[in-house]
Structure formats: C-alpha cells, structure tokens
Amino acid sequence: MSIKRTVLSPQRYGRRSFLKAAAMTSSAAALMACGSRDSLKAFLQKDFRSLSPDEIQAIIRRLEAQYTQAFGKEFSVSAQEPLPETFFAYALDISRCIGCRKCVYGCVEENNQSRDPQIHWIQVLEMEKETGIDFLHANLYYTHEEVPYEGHFYLPVQCQQCKNPPCVKACPVGATWTEPDGIVVVDYNWCIGCRACMAGCPYGARHFNWGKVGLPAEETNPATHYLGNRPRSKGVVEKCTFCIQRVREGRYPKCVEVCPVGARKFGNLLDENDEIRYILENKRVIILKEELNTQPKFYYFYGT
C-alpha cells in the first residue's frame, strides 16, 4: 500500500468527486463561521416565492425577534399578500411640484433607508423651463434658499414600477419580480448583490447598500413588510415599493401624504372611479423614456 493511495487522489476519485468534496468542506466551514443558529437558518433560507405559509411565518418570527433585539423596540414584519382586484399606479403633477424634497425624507423615514451611507429612493431633479425635460442637464443637488427657483421646474424620479421591468430580467437569481398587484419587489435575503438590476434600470431607481447600514434605532419605522421596508443589510439592492406595507392595507404611500402641494397621486388602475383613471382620461400624461418599452406605471401629468 503506497502513500499515494491514502491521499485524495484525483486519479482514484475522479476530478468531479474531488471538487465536490472540496466545495462541501469549504461551504461547511463557511456555515460554521456564520455563528448563530439564526444566521445559519437565514443562510439556508429558500427564495420567498418557494416558501410555504408556515415557513414564511417562521421566518417572520425570526426577523421580528432579530430586529426587535437590534433596535430595542417592537418590530412587526408583515407578509400581507396582494389585495384582490388591484393593480397599482402612480401619477405625479409636474406643474404642481415645487422641489421641496419633503417626499425624499418622508420616504427615508417610512422605509428605513440607510442614513449614513445615505440612500434616497426618490431623487428630485431640477430642470430649466426653457429646455424642458432634459436628464442630461438636470440638477439633483440644488441648494436654493427658496423653491421653486425662478425659471425652473422639478421632476422627482423614483422606481417607475414598469410593466416590462428590465431590472427583473437582469437579475440572475430571481431575487426581484413583479407582484400580482404590479409592485416590483426585492427579496433581500435572496439578493446576491451583483447589481445587474441596477445596470438594467434606465431610471437609476435601484440603490445598493455599499456599506454597513446606518440606521439609528430611534429613527426606525417598526411597522414593516417582508418585501418592503424591513431593515436591510450590507450588500443588497433596494428600491421604492409604493410603500407596500401601507398600500396593501389600503393606505396611501408616504410620499403622497407628505407632499405639501398634493402633486402626488396614487390608486388602483382596475377601478374606473379611481383618481388615477381620471388623470389618464382627462390630463396630458407622459411616461419617462417611453422609447425603451419599459411601460412604467408611474405617470407624470400636467394638472393645469
């Protein structure tokens, strides 16, 4: 018996079984490194759409305990399903918006975005009235004493909730998809952080947690949804969900409620008496980058 035979020899076991054994050894080591049982469970968790109701409940309980402990206050994580007969859409009155950015910060508070590093789901672009909608020369960083600034108008951009979303097609692992009520969501536990969706999105509406999420406990919103505003971790992509935690309970999204000029409108496209239907039927409506065939459900209109 030679010494060679006692070693995991490629000749004896074949390359395939050698690689398999090596991969299993290293992943076992990685799992050990996870530490607690909870993080082990999180690591082994399936993607959201393959989970049974019981598994979802177990995951929600685990997350609630985890967030409650981390932030020192009672967190709730909902997995409220889409309401029947709903297909959400949004409309924004360009002639009303004054560029005050109240929506930006209302959204940050409601949806537990990282404060530092800073993540904003809504970006208010300032443009010149003379040139019209022109993304190339738009200014995101305006700092005027008072708004609206002479000769300018404002175009807030957030996730356009496309009916034909390029981000969903770009995701290699199926961690982002369109829900039956039209909301494009992300499973933060399934996202691998490759940022292909961000490359696919023509609206810059997806944001990546490059660093450790800076979310002061006293500023957190503890009423969360699994597919929405639950606290995220480093290395995942996030985006506007029409405030899924609110709209699936019948409430308006936060940005609609905080807009001081009432420029933001939200509703159900399937209800013919809805505000959104009124806008589509009676106002001049545009969608952004129509030529890309993304088919946004986020409409811009002129109320005047």
Place this chain on the structure above:
Amino acid sequence: MKSIRLKSSWIILIFAVVVLNPPAITGQDPQDQQEIAVPPPPFTEDIFPCSECHADLEVNRDRRELEEFHDDIVLKHDEENRWCLDCHDAENRDMLHTAGGRLIDYKESYKLCGQCHGPKLRDWKAGIHGRRTGFWNGQKEYLLCAHCHDPHAPQYPRMTPEPAPKKPGIIK
C-alpha cells in the same frame, strides 16, 4: 356662547368625517346635490364669528385702505377689480356670498372659489387638485382651498427645500 356652539358644530363635523365617513353629506341648499366633508376652515384665532364685532358696526361699502382693523390683509387676488364685500357678505357677516348673492358657509368656501376656478374645483372634487390623505380604497381626507391658498393672496408660498442629497463619495 356663539363660539362654543360653533366649536361643537366643528367637532360634530370632524366626527362625521372621521368616524361616520359619509360619502356625501346632503346639503341643506336644494341647489347642491352633494357636499364634501372637509376639516374646519383655517380661521385666525378668535376672529370668528365676524358678527361679534361687526354687529355693532355700520356697513361701509366704500373701497378704502383699512386702518383700524384687518390692516394686515394684503389683497393680491385680482385686487384691481375686487374688494372685501365681493366675497364677504355685508348683511350676514358670518357668511360668504357668491357673485349672484347666494350665501355660502365658510365650511363650503370651495363653492365660492369655484365660481372663477371651475376646472380646479372639478379636479379638486375628483381628488386630482390638492392633497389627499387616508385610504386609496376608502375614506379620503380633503382640505379646503383656503387650507393651502390664502384667499387674499392665493399664490402658494415658496419654501426652503430639505437638504440636497450627499454626492457619492467613499463609503467606509
């Protein structure tokens, strides 16, 4: 006494808006098919009812610069053509009136505004003009025109914007 009665009537109105959530409150005026539930009008503190002071004052219909009272009001709302009594009623001081003389309660001032701003009133009723809060599939809360627009100078005031986002930089 009057102000207490008025306050209680507001409380009843708010109750009606918040708890009972009527889709439409039937108006007393047969001309109005429906009324819209709104929060109470945004009066300056202790200014209403107007009749408390005006009951003893003689009506002066002359267009003039106000000196003793209401001198803080700067009219910037078609001021060349209009005057206090074009909207405020001289006989019934606690009411407004339309161009045709029909008395309008302050709680329904949108009917007065809608005389000139018809398309805006139509959009407001449809929920397109002005802020809505509450439930997209249920009870919605409206605001009166006067909650956002000072009727004497209705242009929406400019405001200081919230801070600009940080420019992307090195993330630790």
